Amino acid sequence: MVFKQQEKYHSIAGEKYDMMKQVKRKLGLVALTSILTFSLAACGGKSASNETKASEQPSGTAATDELKAEPGAELLLWDSKDPFVEYASKEFEKKYNVKVKFEKVESTDTVKRLSTDGPAGTGADVVVFPHDHLGTAVKSGVILPNDYFEEETKKTIVEPAVQASTYEGVLYGYPRNIETYALYVNKDLVKDAKLDTWEDIIAFSKKFNDVPNNKFGFLYEANNPYFNYAFMAGYGGYVFGKNGTDKNDIGINNEGAVKGMEFYRSLKEIIPVNPKDITADVKTGLWQEGKVAINLDGIWNAGNFAKLPFEVEVIPLPKMPGGAEPVAFSGVKSYYVSSYSKYPNAARLFAHFLTTKEMMLKNYELNGVLPAAKGLENEEAIKNDKIIAGFMQQVAKTQPMPSIPETQFFWQSVTPAIEQIWNGADVKATLDKAAGEMKTNIATGNK
Template sequence: MSKLQWKKAAFGLVTASAALVLAACGNGGEDTASSSASSEPAEGGTLQVSVGPDYVDYVNEIAPAFEEETGIDVEVVEREMFETLDALSLDGPAGIAPDVTIAPYDRIGNLGIQGHLTPVTLPEDDRYDDTDKQQVTANDEVYGMPFVVESLVLYYNKDLIDAAPTTFAELEALSEDSAYDYETEEGKNTAFLANWVDFYSAYGLISGYGGYIFGSEGTDTADIGLNNEGAVEGIEYAKTWYEKWPEGMLDTTSAGSFVDETFIAGDAAAIIGGPWSAASYDEGGVNYGIAPMPELPNGESYQPFGGGKGWIISGYTENAEAAQQWVEYVTTEENQTALHEFNSEVPANQQARQAIVDAGENELAVAVIEQYNNAVPMPNIPEMAEVWTGAETMMFDAVSGNKSAQQSADDAVKVIQDNIAQKY
């Protein structure tokens, strides 16, 4: 399962069982999380911090200074992030959940609404902008401390083209180059590739043309904009590319792999991918560059989902004050800079982020930061699970010719509306 598929699957796991778990646990979780954690200094004690193996060394590196400053002992527990999150609804009431852990933004609002998280107080020091705050807010309550940001970006092969295309018009011109003709399918070209039969990847195109998921910044489920005039125009533009691309680009299960393999083989000059793609391109020996997405034909910016992760406090913790101190501490400019130096991830802290741009040494991080400025926070309410279901085949139906762009979008919206009406 790809990272993107895992994200989508994971988002729905808690949603599916929420009602049963809360019914079984009574109102314990909701009562625990009903008031914001205080930022007053805690008085000693032990704080259990659960992180995946990719963050253990980082937490162990910065924890001693926190312990010395606060008198709070940090107990680091190594456990995969999704295992921790999926177990929270049961481990919390049982008293065995960690005090703090990390969660993807698209899980935070959902967990908070279900009563599994303690609200967080964001520091008033300009470390976050409105987009950062939106990522961790649901029902007007803040349930997480932004930690890492990510976005889709443009990868290009420096051995094939001198610079990153800045407009889709340039990509269209590139696709006329016979050097990128697909050998086994006449009239097909792989100069530029994007896995747009996957809704996560296609959303930046739809949004850039004026489509949206829910109105009111992702909170109004009665207002679905995936079939408005702009969204349909974006889908129709995608179809013009599928007329040029090999048949493998229509395979919803393997198109992503086709894009990666073609780029690594040197048969694609530019592709759309995420920060997580870089490792495989490094391993494949590609001499690549990274840039923000080119300007769309309508003159607007490509607007993909803005993803990432935040720190969360368990709704069942007895150490809410200490937990609040930790999430503030781990997201300071100093510690977020240390995070970037540790694993090259892009910190959410605005000051640390700007320092990366000013230094200009990490091309991937700079591209992610610049693209993230045009990214759209994914709705973090439970109803988002129905969007994945409803939009699953929307792009395929349209670009394959099974349905018109308008009909495909209309059908997807109807599925989303019907599912929301039945379940919420």
């Protein structure tokens, strides 16, 4: 079989080199059981009139008071222009008598633009962006902590999303949705085949494969570390220690990571092609043509895959040899309140309103996104959606991508390493070399 050559593997939605810190949860601004530790210095750069100290409650409220919007408040939201945004804005206005205007701004451009538009007085009050931009936003001083609704957020939102929306122990985001990957299954091809473990998938694929005719039991972007990290982490590998925050503790070459990459290479038995040739476009084309039975891919394709002319369901990544479960990377989009907002209370209320259970279900209904709220897997609409229900199960077995800037060196070093491993290089020696390169680049600050 001949695949069309491409120079680079497909860039995964939400994956960036400039990533921020993912850290242990610490109780923040209204914590009941720990001492406040956040320093105002982390929010340097904003105008004095808009500063909100972490040790203070939202203006005009006490911890036990109901938060109220400022008189005459009007809000601007930067988000995608979609049916949910229009619906939610109107519902919020009905409930709080606060008008909301919205402007379409790409989430990846939000922080940079807010850094200039905020001080100029033309920035949004509420914005949305992926968690790998959080560190930059905090250091730039353009967002406020999620203080008033902090405890409620922690109780109602799944842990990976809370972690991803937290920076240096302080929760900033109001998590909206999670992006991760799992296994799309063509039920017309797989039928009732057992898929409980990777051994099952390998056994099925050996029977199904017809390589000369481009038919595969299982296929994925085998040259992409974003997906392969799940195998490393499942056996105990990691990028950085202390929940992704310690740049001096690199775990890509520990015993677990080596074992994960040994398993990765075993998949060559059922994917006997050059991994560079398995680009996202090539793989998706074969999948849509009904030539791939099991497709490891992300939730960002859920809408399109649900419309295919065959039955599709999603299942979590199954157990690897020895019973270890893969740990997939995840990315989180959250709403944030601008530190330059003239109406911070109204903005807090709106960010919270957008991420209530009711609104998340509406966003799922209108846009098909994977809600970040706990317990939604029991909702009838989601239970009956075999694609979203499968991703809801996978979310519990994910880990937010580390977000410190040094993560860029992981992508740079591990991408060629996994290609070499696939082609027969010694696993331990190859990962040791990649870890050494990361340490050197971190020490010298190479970009």
